Amino acid sequence: MAFISSTSAYLIVANIKGRELPNKLFVLVTCLYILASTYFILFYVKVCESMLNVRTRMIEANMDWYTVVYEPQFIFPAIVSIGGILMISLAIGSIWYFARLRQS
Helix, strand or coil: CHHHHHHHHHHHHHHHHHHCCCCHHHHHHHHHHHHHHHHHHHHHHHHHHHHHHHHHHHHHHHCCCCCCCCCCCCCCHHHHHHHHHHHHHHHHHHHHHHHHHCCC
């Protein structure tokens, strides 16, 4: 959610004041967005790694009553990968859009 909020704020700044921002402020806003996006993406990956570890331990402990034990092993990593790729694509697309808007 925080990643979507920061991306939305970045794109709102781009649409409202994109051409009017001084160069230093443009660089500052872009750097802050890059740092925030990097933090959120790395945090997402770290949380997903922890969830995979918990899932592995649940399977090893024979917790048959929990549904995660029965789903195929590839589902969760595939969903996590799609989410990570989507976040990276949104970040790159947002930065490209803001830079392109400044040039026109």
